[in-house]
Amino acid sequence: MAFFDVASGGALHPVARQALLASLDEGWGDPGRLYREGRRARLLLDAAREAAAEVVGCRADEVVFTSSGTRAVHDGVAGALAGRRRVGRHLIVSAVEHSSVLHSADAFEAQGGAVTRVGVSRAGAVDPSAYADALRTDTALACLQSANHEVGTVQPVAEVAGACRAAGVPLLVDAAQSLGWGPVPEGWSLLTASAHKWGGPTGVGLLVVRKGVRFAAQGPGEERESGRVSGFGNIPAIVASVAALRAVRAEADAExxxxxxxxxxxxxxxxxxxxxxxxxxxxxxxxxxxxxxxxxxxxxxxxxxxxxxxxxxxxxxxxxxxxxxxxxxxxxxxxxxxxxxxxxxxxxxxxxxxxxxxxxxxxxxxxxxxxxxGAPEPQVRQRAAELVVDSLGKRCPIPVIELAKVFPEVPVGGTVRVLSDDEAARLDIPAWCEMRGQEYVGEEEAERGRAYIVRRVS
Amino acid sequence: MAFFDVASGGALHPVARQALLASLDEGWGDPGRLYREGRRARLLLDAAREAAAEVVGCRADEVVFTSSGTRAVHDGVAGALAGRRRVGRHLIVSAVEHSSVLHSADAFEAQGGAVTRVGVSRAGAVDPSAYADALRTDTALACLQSANHEVGTVQPVAEVAGACRAAGVPLLVDAAQSLGWGPVPEGWSLLTASAHKWGGPTGVGLLVVRKGVRFAAQGPGEERESGRVSGFGNIPAIVASVAALRAVRAEADAExxxxxxxxxxxxxxxxxxxxxxxxxxxxxxxxxxxxxxxxxxxxxxxxxxxxxxxxxxxxxxxxxxxxxxxxxxxxxxxxxxxxxxxxxxxxxxxxxxxxxxxxxxxxxxxxxxxxxxGAPEPQVRQRAAELVVDSLGKRCPIPVIELAKVFPEVPVGGTVRVLSDDEAARLDIPAWCEMRGQEYVGEEEAERGRAYIVRRVS
The missing domain is CATH 3.90.1150.10 (Aspartate Aminotransferase, domain 1)
Structure with missing residues (x-):
């Protein structure tokens, strides 16, 4: 068995496992209590925070442990937006952020905020100047992942951070996929990460808010973790997460x-x-x-x-x-x-x-x-310079399969109209054209579904 | 060393420890994924949910695991209030709820909601009829702890649940302190709990929402746990929590x-x-x-x-x-x-x-x-039927100590005025009178701080 999905979350690093076991007996106490068990837990928590700060490259009191990477993003985005409410209610995200960021943006929009979603290149990267163009005087926060979780593309964080700094806008970097590999380029204001991406246990996220960044934690008040998270932290899991982070970082360059x-x-x-x-x-x-x-x-x-x-x-x-x-x-x-x-x-x-x-x-x-x-025989209604492929009611990838099957039958210069009511066709038919070097003419409304028109150029 | 603070959170139960270790290798996968590691994690999660439901006395699909008991309360209260927004914006809590409930109430009030805080007897219990009187036609939610976390008093949940049911108002029961001892009396609509109170690890809470209860999860959207929690759950910790719950329940009656x-x-x-x-x-x-x-x-x-x-x-x-x-x-x-x-x-x-x-x-x-x-000598300004004790600038318990010291010097029928600017005096001077069988006359504004007047009756 080979596990090739560590970007979703991987097995516990042996060092994390060891640290978890070692701290189960020392780290269960409430770190807010005055007695022995509380002090021991607090010592472990403080040491973990120091170590995490060192790896991230920030101050210990800027680090907050959350109950997941998703929670770190939700709390980080909400807190930063609320902290700069007076500046304005505009948020910038890239179109390829993790769902936790996009869901936060949707929630902000539902509350009346404005969101700009900056597009990406065919390789998945934002263009720093396009990102910079999205900055407005009422921009409260900008978000950019350090690297994409689905295709691995590294984003131009340093350039975008420079543009944000020039505009006085804080940048939240979702470093979930990259923090195990190395520090995020300078210039960010908030950083989020998720421990089980780097071999820590599930249930631990990291939210870093740099000093001087306006931040107003949302939700019911809480005294823990600088008022920024709720509930009693899972200290053994936190200790294990930081141990794993140090261990993977030590091996990161060679690996x-x-x-x-x-x-x-x-x-x-x-x-x-x-x-x-x-x-x-x-x-x-x-x-x-x-x-x-x-x-x-x-x-x-x-x-x-x-x-x-x-x-x-x-x-x-x-x-x-x-x-x-x-x-x-x-x-x-x-x-x-x-x-x-x-x-x-x-x-x-x-x-x-x-x-x-x-x-x-x-x-x-x-x-x-x-x-x-078992791609079915395409139903060709007409044999001429324009062929119509009726893929109505058929699910992706059938429409593209049918398009590909009839394509050789149309003369160069001729077109194929693919009738489809599957949303994925809108994406995949142009992509097929790009791959095949054929011309994608466009789409139009059909009696049922949409018609996607492709011209044979070779 | 004796640890006498399990109400804050105790050490891991040996059964929980065993379950945690056993599931570290099986439970790290993303339960939402289709592959082997995901399926194994999902099996563990489903089994834990079934077992938790059995102990709680509800359906498995009513159980959601959260990242803490506090989070369960925050999410439960917010979701229930939002789910019944059309009914009204009134919330009832007891005055002695856990801070997570009271913070939720404060947050609701800050958003324009109305909150009734039902008082308690000197023993710490709510009066069911007083609680029932608080119910209004616009009451969206009522909250009552199963038992108090600070003094151990068990609340009349069944009676309050009956009143809520008659009024058509859902009742959220915070069962954090009692769930390890036995089921909550019938009639609740939502239930919350915290695993480290019964020997589970930190970082696991329980939120149960009965079928038919209107509930609208708040915060950015999420696909996990019926859309009710965010992030990737800590499955080994969840498994350990449920194992501990079963273990403590098995021993509960005798213990x-x-x-x-x-x-x-x-x-x-x-x-x-x-x-x-x-x-x-x-x-x-x-x-x-x-x-x-x-x-x-x-x-x-x-x-x-x-x-x-x-x-x-x-x-x-x-x-x-x-x-x-x-x-x-x-x-x-x-x-x-x-x-x-x-x-x-x-x-x-x-x-x-x-x-x-x-x-x-x-x-x-x-x-x-x-x-x-080393209670300092009280500064007595006057020796007569009224003595004045100047405790200004002194912190609790000094004002009460000074009161007690001068008290024998005043004749029966005479009074002592304690001048204090410590907030605790307002609570502790009447309490001292109650304990001593003396008459607490009342308080009034003084040139600085407040004057608390006590009459010697014996």
């Missing part, structure tokens, strides 16, 4: 080189061994362990299930629940193919043999899914 | 008898061996393991420190942070003495010898604190 070579191998080999694949994300400015690709004519959920059967745990899109595999908002924002999407995120220490075995197995699995899908 | 005898011993002996002590809380309708008393002429923080030196971890008032030992809102609402307050909360399994040792040590420790305090 980054090794994992980068392995993901580079996947980036290079997959397009050679699997037909009709698009590897997505920036090939250079990326995290060491993440590589993402999409396979034409493949149902992502079926592919994941088959890979699981073959012994590989990978994930797809940014979906958080098993029931809903909606097209990933990240891939959508990048304008790349979303169907048959696979994210491989390698945990530190992964054996290179496992990656090789994955590369061996993948082509057969994809071919199996494609044939299993 | 309750044993602890009740021990706390009864403390209730009986302390007033015999320590002069000027008031044991507070209901002598009958109370939790098995909690006993609380207040010592006249004693600084609570100093007493706690001295007891800690003597090897006993106890707590005082409802203070959550070491810095602020403000008079407990619970003792204030009960109208009992708050100075020199000590709460003993015995963990299940405590050795009776430790309790006996505590009873041996306590009189000497209290006497030591009293003499250490």
């Amino acid at each position: 980054a080189v090794r994992l980068r070579a392995l993901t580079e191998r996947i980036r290079a080999r997959v397009p050679q061994s699997v037909p009709d694949v698009e590897v997505v994300g920036d090939p250079e400015r990326r995290l060491p362990g993440i590589v993402t690709f999409s396979c034409l004519y493949v149902d992502g959920e079926v592919l994941l299930t088959e890979l699981d059967r073959a012994g590989f745990s990978v994930s797809s899109g940014s979906s958080c629940t098993s029931g809903t595999l909606t097209p990933s908002h990240v891939l959508k924002a990048m304008g790349v193919l979303s169907e048959g999407n696979v994210r491989v995120s390698l945990p530190p220490g992964v054996a290179s043999e496992e990656v090789d075995r994955f590369l061996e197995v993948l082509p057969g699995v994809v071919a199996g899914v494609r044939s299993q899908l | 309750a008898v044993r602890l009740r005898a021990l706390t009864e011993r403390i209730r009986a002996r302390v007033p015999q061996s320590v002069p000027d002590v008031e044991v507070v809380g209901d002598p009958e309708r109370r939790l098995p393991g909690i006993v609380t008393f207040s010592c006249l002429y004693v600084d609570g923080e100093v007493l706690l420190t001295e007891l800690d030196r003597a090897g006993f971890s106890v707590s005082s008032g409802s203070s959550c942070t070491s810095g602020t030992l403000t008079p407990s809102h619970v003792l204030k609402a009960m109208g009992v003495l708050s100075e020199g307050n000590v709460r003993v909360s015995l963990p299940p399994g405590v050795a009776s010898e430790e309790v006996d040792r505590f009873l041996e040590v306590l009189p000497g420790v209290v006497a030591g604190v009293r003499s250490q305090l």
